[in-house]
Amino acid sequence: MYDIATYVQAGCVADAVAALAADPSAMPIAGGTDVLIQTREGRHAGCSLVSLHGLEELRTIRMEEDGTLVIGSGCTFSEITASALLQSTVPILCWAVDQVGSPQIRNMGTIGGNVCNGVTSADSACSLMVLNAVMELQGPEGRRLAPIAQWYTGPGKTVRRHEEVLVSVRIAKADYEKFGGHYIKYGKREAMEISTLGCAVSVKLDAGKKTVDDLRIAFGVAAPTPIRCPKTEALAKGRTADAALVREIGRSVLTEINPRDSWRASRAFRLQIAKEISRRAFLQAVQFAGGDCNA
Numbered sequence: 001m002y003d004i005a006t007y008v009q010a011g012c013v014a015d016a017v018a019a020l021a022a023d024p025s026a027m028p029i030a031g032g033t034d035v036l037i038q039t040r041e042g043r044h045a046g047c048s049l050v051s052l053h054g055l056e057e058l059r060t061i062r063m064e065e066d067g068t069l070v071i072g073s074g075c076t077f078s079e080i081t082a083s084a085l086l087q088s089t090v091p092i093l094c095w096a097v098d099q100v101g102s103p104q105i106r107n108m109g110t111i112g113g114n115v116c117n118g119v120t121s122a123d124s125a126c127s128l129m130v131l132n133a134v135m136e137l138q139g140p141e142g143r144r145l146a147p148i149a150q151w152y153t154g155p156g157k158t159v160r161r162h163e164e165v166l167v168s169v170r171i172a173k174a175d176y177e178k179f180g181g182h183y184i185k186y187g188k189r190e191a192m193e194i195s196t197l198g199c200a201v202s203v204k205l206d207a208g209k210k211t212v213d214d215l216r217i218a219f220g221v222a223a224p225t226p227i228r229c230p231k232t233e234a235l236a237k238g239r240t241a242d243a244a245l246v247r248e249i250g251r252s253v254l255t256e257i258n259p260r261d262s263w264r265a266s267r268a269f270r271l272q273i274a275k276e277i278s279r280r281a282f283l284q285a286v287q288f289a290g291g292d293c294n295a
């Protein structure tokens with residue numbers, strides 16, 4: 001049963017912010033693929049919903065003059081994957097969101113909902129972490145920016161305040177230009193599967209395409225929130241992208257992640273998988289960056 005007390009369709013973001021500010025029990029709903037499932041389960045009994053669905057100002061995908069990408073929070077996964085601009089600049093993100101659920105879920109679910117739910121298994125999260133994405137929020141006092149490194153505050157929790165709406169996800173040119181990236185989601189089946197473990201790797205190589213100039217590695221479901229692996233990233237900088245480095249990366253990530261036992265998989269299994277998928281994601285990312293590890 002859907003126990004919903006009130007439902008407000010916002011006409012614009014400012015409307016939604018005002019409706020949220022006026023009601024401490026209200027929550028935004030975008031595609032509803034999380035909210036409605038939880039409401040049916042009784043988790044938000046008597047809730048008030050403020051709908052962002054269909055707001056055109058949240059649905060644009062564009063590049064600013066300095067090359068910053070701006071992805072409206074209301075863009076669906078399908079729209080992101082189909083975007084020629086995003087395919088040519090951040091293919092890792094297009095690929096990652098194409099791993100979500102099923103075509104129906106990808107047609108309804110939004111990137112905003114995927115980061116605002118604060119869950120460690122969200123398929124966009126790892127890629128947004130390696131892209132140093134910045135969240136643009138609108139509240140009663142105006143807009144503010146929150147880097148993704150500071151976004152997650154605990155399982156299901158983010159720095160978004162109750163009355164704030166996520167307007168867009170921003171990615172600076174320096175965080176995607178000349179990088180090759182890849183995301184691997186491990187699950188027991190190909191579709192309709194929440195990630196057991198996810199890993200995104202983004203690599204920039206030197207001009208000769210042999211040496212690692214910059215490496216970024218992020219995991220989902222390897223800790224209570226999505227995380228980066230700063231020690232592993234640091235050890236790779238300036239090193240030749242070869243078989244020895246690949247092995248070292250696989251060993252090093254295990255010292256930085258802290259997965260748990262759950263009904264989906266044991267901690268030991270997740271550690272085993274982490275070593276392998278970080279290795280595979282690195283190899284693929286190096287190839288996408290124009291190199292070849294021969295490993």
Ligand SMILES: Cc1cc2nc3c(=O)[nH]c(=O)nc-3n(C[C@H](O)[C@H](O)[C@H](O)COP(=O)(O)OP(=O)(O)OC[C@H]3O[C@@H](n4cnc5c(N)ncnc54)[C@H](O)[C@@H]3O)c2cc1C
Nearest residue numbers: 030031032033034035101109110112113114116122123166
């Ligand atoms: C069958 C099924 C399979 C799924 N498979 C996957 C999967 O494989 N991978 C995966 O990552 N997820 C999966 N999901 C979860 C879900 O589809 C995603 O998390 C999706 O991105 C949620 O987006 P939404 O627009 O539907 O969010 P909603 O359900 O509308 O909202 C989700 C949360 O975000 C908040 N919110 C939404 N938009 C905003 C905004 N602009 N500003 C502030 N707060 C906002 C809402 O208040 C709510 O707390 C699955 C869900 C279902 C039902």
